Amino acid sequence: MNYERAGYGLNDPAPDSDSRTAEDIAAELHALLRAAKVAPPYIVVSHSYGGIILREFVKLRTLAQFKGFVFVDANTEETPLTYPNPFVRAIQGDIDTLKLCYGDCYRLGHAEWQALLEEKARPGHKVTVDREVSQYHASGIALAAKGHSESEEPEFGRVPLVVLQADHAVDLKKIYAEGVRLGNGTDDERAGMSRFITQANSIEDSMQKKILKLSERTKISTSSWLRT
Numbered sequence: 001m002n003y004e005r006a007g008y009g010l011n012d013p014a015p016d017s018d019s020r021t022a023e024d025i026a027a028e029l030h031a032l033l034r035a036a037k038v039a040p041p042y043i044v045v046s047h048s049y050g051g052i053i054l055r056e057f058v059k060l061r062t063l064a065q066f067k068g069f070v071f072v073d074a075n076t077e078e079t080p081l082t083y084p085n086p087f088v089r090a091i092q093g094d095i096d097t098l099k100l101c102y103g104d105c106y107r108l109g110h111a112e113w114q115a116l117l118e119e120k121a122r123p124g125h126k127v128t129v130d131r132e133v134s135q136y137h138a139s140g141i142a143l144a145a146k147g148h149s150e151s152e153e154p155e156f157g158r159v160p161l162v163v164l165q166a167d168h169a170v171d172l173k174k175i176y177a178e179g180v181r182l183g184n185g186t187d188d189e190r191a192g193m194s195r196f197i198t199q200a201n202s203i204e205d206s207m208q209k210k211i212l213k214l215s216e217r218t219k220i221s222t223s224s225w226l227r228t
Helices: 022-035 050-058 086-092 096-103 111-119 121-135 134-143 168-179 187-214
Strands: 042-048 066-074 159-167 218-222
Touching: 022 050, 022 134, 042 050, 050 066, 050 096, 050 134, 086 168, 086 187, 096 111, 096 168, 111 121, 159 187, 168 187, 168 218
Parallel strands: 042 066, 066 159, 159 218
Antiparallel strands: none
16 A cells, blocks of 8 residues: 555645644554555555654554564654755755756656656645645654653564665765756855765764664665665
């Protein structure tokens, strides 16, 4: 089952009264699976912000309902603290990062790629993104407040967990090169982004390794081909 959140694709937008935190989105998935009678066990794959949503979703269920978790370049409760980076924003400007970073290396079929571009250009898509981004930091804080201590059993017990981690600096380098070509940013902002690029992988590596602490049975695969 490929799940798209409210407001994306063909889905109706979420009610205006919905705050769109990770907890809200996880509760929607929880309700959907029940209404659609999609019974466990589940293997859940999450990417980016989905990593935070996945962990909120698991809290609504019992671990016995899960057979495995896959985190693909996933966010942790610490990721929102690194976003947005002011230097990256200054250099990025109005660059279409989807086309820039993946336009010449996407693995989708041509029709799928075009559908993705059309979805990103849809006005409702931006509205949905903006609503979720407005609660991004709050969602990270909320998840951190529920965290386990080192002395407790891992959050996911012995349920198998796999982390797939790509070279986080690849896209940043493309954005930097294009931003400089377009004349974006001051010298100080460019220097700041250059420093961030050199630190990006070590920062990401630290966060991804913390995901491994969620289970007693884990594996991590670090491959540059995941993004290049």
